[in-house]
Amino acid sequence: MTRSELFAQIQQKSSFLCVGLDPDLEKIPRHLLAEPDPIFSFCQAIIEETADFAVAYKPNIAFFEALGAKGWDTLARVEELIPDDIFTIADAKRGDIGNTSKLYAKAFFESMDFDSVTVAPYMGKDSVSPFLEFDNKWVILLALTSNAGSMDFQLIEDKAGKPLYQSVLEKSQDWGSPENLMFVVGATRGELIGEVRKSAPDHFFLVPGVGAQGGSLSEVAKYGMNSSCGILVNSSRGIIYASGEKDFAKAARREAKKLQEEMKNLLQKYM
Template structure:
């Protein structure tokens, strides 16, 4: 399909009346005992999650670190998982790539053309040259790290240059690129800055991690992330995957809990 990325995203959100993104993180330390701690067991577990949640889940985010830990078998697992999701939801490669030039081109080719992801997270530390190669095909989307949920984001992202913090300079770069297939990553723990970010990027879509175990604000994330007709994806990982005993019914029930909470904020105003 040649459908532009954000058309696919909008269609998923509207059809499912949802903004929920589930992070598929493979952590054997948290795996339920019933699942074999092998790559094969991990795939069975991921299939259970996808089968239980895809009707209300807009996107699945695969953090590459949790797959790369298994070497080439992890890459095979990643490819199989993306293939299994197919067109039931948007797929996000959370690899935070950030190189330039030909290297960045090859990363984009690997993520989009080979593995088959719909979108990717990108680090802007090396400037717009690390972003542009991922924007060349409108079928694929990019979420650029802007203000992340980790406490040490203050070390760089809030440092001021020319009287404003770095994260606002990142928004300036994104606004100048002015592509329809570019969004930003805004941590749910950064609720005090969300109004500023939304003001500077009125219609940019957000990927919002930090809900659940990290304690981010769901209400403010939904409200600011989805204002002005933009789409803000609420990303939850551990608090769905490893809820209670991680039985299929536990995963389904926790997914529905988040779906309903997001829906109340979004639609019952």
């Protein structure tokens, strides 16, 4: 998917919502366990009820690969369910070098046809550039994440006082462009989103941490939005686990709609 196609979806739906698909067998409604493939049935229902409001879906690969070969089959089937005009993110957090990275890219971009994959930058350019060789595919690079341990490395400053995440942002923009490179920027670091935007004015951000992790949607929009919206805000647990009963999909729809309505107001305010 191209940047212009993504922006068109944002405009059409008045939404920058990404729904995270984190299907945990211990958390999905119990009645689904009688299904031949409970994870597929769960994701199918969520997608069918939230596609009106979402411009992206982000399956977390760990929840599928933990189930072995069947989980990979389920992931492929779930990816095929997602409408073609909705952006797809393989949240795999890969990060290796040379042919290994190229094969990871082929797995997600060719075998399963995802639009993007999350990539860890720690090993540098040769761990990222193989993913950038595919037309109309995206790298979503981990820059400033929302987990507590992110401070262990990402905020370490060099002798000039520059934090590591800023070095990642600056250096990686030599590898890709706003047409194929996004950055993960956590919503729970609200006070820093504006600093990240200064360093990467034109790139899209994938922003986790709104909802269950306590991030503020209004702060994310205020500090992160640019002239092309420039943000995809992910909500996982707050939507997909809004109910643990048979009405789980309808409950997910209500939560997705609620976020979309707030996003519509924010788009009108800042764009």
